[in-house]
Amino acid sequence: MxxxxxxxxxxxxxxxxxxxxxxxxxxxxxxxxxxxxxxxxxxxxxxxxxxxxxxxxxxxxxxxxxxxxxxxxxxxxxxxxxxxxxxxxxxxxxxxxxxxxxxxxxxxxxxxxxxxxxxxxxxxxxxxxxxxxxxxxxxxxxxxxxxxxxxxxxxxxxxxxxxxxxxxxxxxxxxxxxxxxxxxxxxxxxxxxxxxxxxxxxxxxxxxxxxxxxxxxxxxxxxxxxxxxxxxxxxxxxxxxxxxxxxxxxxxxxKLKIFNNECVQRNKVAEIYTKELCSILKTPVVIEEAQSVWAQYTIISDRRDSISSYLSGKGIPSALFYPFPLHLQKPFLGYPMPKKGLPFTEKLATQVLSLPMHPYLDEDTQYFIISAIREAIKG
Ligand SMILES: Cc1ncc(COP(=O)(O)O)c(C=O)c1O
Incomplete structure (x- = not known):
């Protein structure tokens, strides 16, 4: 059910x-x-x-x-x-x-x-x-x-x-x-x-x-x-x-004895997220010939704060990695960067939202999360 x-x-x-x-x-x-x-x-x-x-x-x-x-x-x-x-x-x-x-x-x-x-x-x-x-x-x-x-x-x-x-x-x-x-x-x-x-x-x-x-x-x-x-x-x-x-x-x-299996499971979870969410927001892109181990599954949206609070209201945790780029943090101010600045870094810091991701995320729960994201975007 x-x-x-x-x-x-x-x-x-x-x-x-x-x-x-x-x-x-x-x-x-x-x-x-x-x-x-x-x-x-x-x-x-x-x-x-x-x-x-x-x-x-x-x-x-x-x-x-x-x-x-x-x-x-x-x-x-x-x-x-x-x-x-x-x-x-x-x-x-x-x-x-x-x-x-x-x-x-x-x-x-x-x-x-x-x-x-x-x-x-x-x-x-x-x-x-x-x-x-x-x-x-x-x-x-x-x-x-x-x-x-x-x-x-x-x-x-x-x-x-x-x-x-x-x-x-x-x-x-x-x-x-x-x-x-x-x-x-x-x-x-x-x-x-x-x-x-x-x-x-x-x-x-x-x-x-x-x-x-x-x-x-x-x-x-x-x-x-x-x-x-x-x-x-x-x-x-x-x-x-x-x-x-x-x-x-x-x-x-x-943990190494079950690690290969866990990597496969992480990829299955990521595949479902991408299949179900790619038409409504920006989902992460994996480069050709690479396979991620999905430490995080991170979506990109201008409305990430409202999505995050909607999810939180439904009991679904999410996380911000990383809302503060290092070059804007106190210990790193003044270190060099390209003359044109870091526009992609600064933009993404305001858009990223990481969703629950682990090898034991069952499909029912994952579809519950996906539905909540759909509702958040419609709302
Ligand atoms: C990208 C990256 N580098 C380095 C580290 C540091 O690892 P540790 O916390 O084991 O010192 C972390 C930990 O979160 C990390 O995510």
């Missing part, structure tokens, strides 16, 4: 997932409690092997958060004061914060208004402007926003032309594919987050770095723990405390 009301509808349903694997989670956590190696225990090494395999890369380093997974490569590559790193403004704080914290300069680049991801043409014109003004371009941080890979072919060709390396912020896109290959090996380094609400999330903070570059891998591994090279605890460089917990690794190992 068609649903006519909902209560406590979650934006992301972690409870259904937990119920599905609860027994195995309990056993896995119990094993950690028994062996007592709470930090960097055997589960951590196992999950690093699994994550490298899953993403087709040679090396994986787990660490304390997605933010650390971005910081560590910048430290290893010696990104420092006055170096310029190109990054979108339409993203989560960390993507640019990690650059500024190194004393380097985030140069904000505009996005493609259909995909929310960095626009390759805008990137190239930004690099030219930076060079003309005497800046020192060093790297690019791409962000696979909402789970969709950036247009790697176009971005990589610009990066190669100007001899810049790419750090891919895949905090939202672990599990996505580009040209039939998993996210992880397109950029020189890929960083992801295991924050609980991410497509692959643990039950605390966590992150991972993926690379095929052995030299960089060794440097990053040492930076993760105070610049130590071996167990003698003698620092070779400055580093961090960014080790991964065994309990979190144990949780991830269990």
């Amino acid at each position: 068609k649903k006519t009301s909902v209560t406590n509808l979650p934006f992301i349903d972690l409870t259904s997932q937990q119920n599905l694997i609860r027994e195995n989670l309990d056993l896995a956590i119990k094993r950690v409690l028994s062996h007592g190696e709470f930090i960097m225990g055997p589960e951590v090494l196992n999950v690093e092997v699994e994550l490298a395999k899953r993403s087709n890369t040679n090396f994986c380093i787990t660490c304390g958060s997605g933010t650390d997974a971005l910081t560590i490569p910048l430290m290893a590559a010696n990104i420092k004061k006055d170096d310029v790193v190109f990054v979108p403004s339409f993203t989560f704080t960390s993507s640019a914060e990690v650059i500024a914290l190194r004393g380097a300069i985030p140069f904000f680049v505009d996005i493609d208004s259909r995909t929310f991801n960095m626009d390759a043409e805008n990137l190239e014109s930004s690099i030219k402007e930076c060079l003309r003004s005497g800046g020192k371009p060093k790297a690019i941080i791409t962000v696979d926003l909402f789970g969709q890979p950036v247009d790697f072919d176009s971005i990589i060709s610009v990066a190669e032309k100007y001899n810049l390396w790419i750090l891919d912020d895949a905090a939202q896109s672990f599990g996505a594919n580009y040209k039939s290959k998993p996210i992880g090996s397109f950029a020189k380094v890929t960083a992801t987050s295991f924050y609980p609400s991410k497509p692959l999330g643990c039950y605390g903070d966590g992150g991972a770095i993926l690379t095929n570059d052995e030299d960089l891998f060794n440097k990053m591994k040492s930076i993760r723990t105070h610049g130590y090279k071996d167990k003698l605890r003698k620092s070779e460089t400055l580093g961090l405390t960014s080790r991964f917990d065994s309990i979190q690794a144990a949780v991830l190992l269990e």
Whole structure:
């Protein structure tokens, strides 16, 4: 029967997932409690092997958060004061914060208004402007926003032309594919987050770095723990405390067993949203040969605030990612951006609305959400 009301509808349903694997989670956590190696225990090494395999890369380093997974490569590559790193403004704080914290300069680049991801043409014109003004371009941080890979072919060709390396912020896109290959090996380094609400999330903070570059891998591994090279605890460089917990690794190992299935389910949910909504508002566009993991399903509408409050009245949660572009926020004021500004970023910030999205969203509930959106638009 068609649903006519909902209560406590979650934006992301972690409870259904937990119920599905609860027994195995309990056993896995119990094993950690028994062996007592709470930090960097055997589960951590196992999950690093699994994550490298899953993403087709040679090396994986787990660490304390997605933010650390971005910081560590910048430290290893010696990104420092006055170096310029190109990054979108339409993203989560960390993507640019990690650059500024190194004393380097985030140069904000505009996005493609259909995909929310960095626009390759805008990137190239930004690099030219930076060079003309005497800046020192060093790297690019791409962000696979909402789970969709950036247009790697176009971005990589610009990066190669100007001899810049790419750090891919895949905090939202672990599990996505580009040209039939998993996210992880397109950029020189890929960083992801295991924050609980991410497509692959643990039950605390966590992150991972993926690379095929052995030299960089060794440097990053040492930076993760105070610049130590071996167990003698003698620092070779400055580093961090960014080790991964065994309990979190144990949780991830269990979640990885159902992850492929969950990615398929997320795509089914997204397909239904797009099929049912594309004629009444702007739905997200996935570029050719890419497959999103749908960390968020984000619609575009000039009436997003009224849609959001109508949904809220019906018990349907929605969220704004991201209403405040970074270049307009206090810590980032004054950093460079293209002379023409960031018109797509600023416009989309007023139009985006993310809908409930998770692998356990049943069709009845999803059609209830879709009907409510139709009513909101008619009203
Ligand atoms: C695009 C993006 N980058 C980086 C991060 C930072 O990850 P964490 O919260 O694990 O530090 C997030 C987390 O929300 C994110 O969405």
